[in-house]
Amino acid sequence: MDAKVIWDHGMSFSGTSESGFTVPLGTVPAVGGENDGFKPMELMAISLAGCTAMDVISILRKKRQEITAYEVSVHADQAESHPRVFTKSAITYDVTGKNIDEKAVRRAMQLSADRYCPAQGMLDKVMPIGLFYEIYEAGDDGQRTLVVKGEYTRE
Numbered sequence: 001m002d003a004k005v006i007w008d009h010g011m012s013f014s015g016t017s018e019s020g021f022t023v024p025l026g027t028v029p030a031v032g033g034e035n036d037g038f039k040p041m042e043l044m045a046i047s048l049a050g051c052t053a054m055d056v057i058s059i060l061r062k063k064r065q066e067i068t069a070y071e072v073s074v075h076a077d078q079a080e081s082h083p084r085v086f087t088k089s090a091i092t093y094d095v096t097g098k099n100i101d102e103k104a105v106r107r108a109m110q111l112s113a114d115r116y117c118p119a120q121g122m123l124d125k126v127m128p129i130g131l132f133y134e135i136y137e138a139g140d141d142g143q144r145t146l147v148v149k150g151e152y153t154r155e
Contacts, residue, residue, distance in 0.1 A: 012036050015043075041078070041086070044123075049074040049091065051119035055112035056093060056105075063104045068138040069096035086123070090130040096144050100135045109133065109152045 003017040005025060011033040013025040024037030038046070053072035060067055076089040095105055109131050113120055123129060131152040136144040 010034060041076075041084070044086070045074045045076050045089070048076075048089070048117075048119045048123060051117045052091060052109075052112045053093075055116045056108040059108035059111055060095070060100075060104060063101070063108070065095075065100055065104055066098040067095060067100070068098070069136075069144070070094070086127050088128045088130070089123070090132060091120075093131075093133040094136070095133065096136040096138050098138055100137075100147070102133075102135060102148055102150070105133050105135060106150075106152050110154075113152075113154070 001018060003015065005013040005015045007013050011027045011031065015023045015025050023043070025040060025043075026035060026037030027033030027039055028035060049072045053070070056072070057067065057070055071094040073092050073094070074089055075092075076086045078084045079087050093105065093109060113124070113129075113131060120129065132150070133152065134149040135147045137147050138144050
């Protein structure tokens with residue numbers, strides 16, 4: 001895989017890769033930026049969320065789970081001093097649908113963590129990653145009701 005960033009001005013860059021898409025990179029005014037793009041570490045968190053999100057939704061669809069809404073969030077703690085690396089993170093899978101099977105969600109999370117997600121596999125070697133889920137039943141009125149929430153831990 002090849003990727004590059006091209007300097008625009010100040011602390012503003014454009015990032016591209018083999019796919020041809022472009023993302024803006026920037027930073028806060030305190031370090032010379034203009035708040036005009038993603039901070040690089042934000043993209044690392046988004047990469048982690050996106051990688052595992054794609055795995056889990058693909059697996060749940062193959063398991064014929066009726067998903068109506070789905071969101072994966074990552075919270076990453078950073079070291080106080082430079083280089084402000086991630087010190088630990090938590091991934092939360094928020095799954096809404098009809099009669100979602102908790103075992104299917106837990107299995108999809110496990111497969112993503114242990115086999116399919118390269119971002120999670122790489123980052124798991126340098127920091128602890130907690131895996132959490134919330135499963136909601138979708139109502140006919142557009143509302144949702146929490147059915148179960150839990151944590152997946154490796155045995």
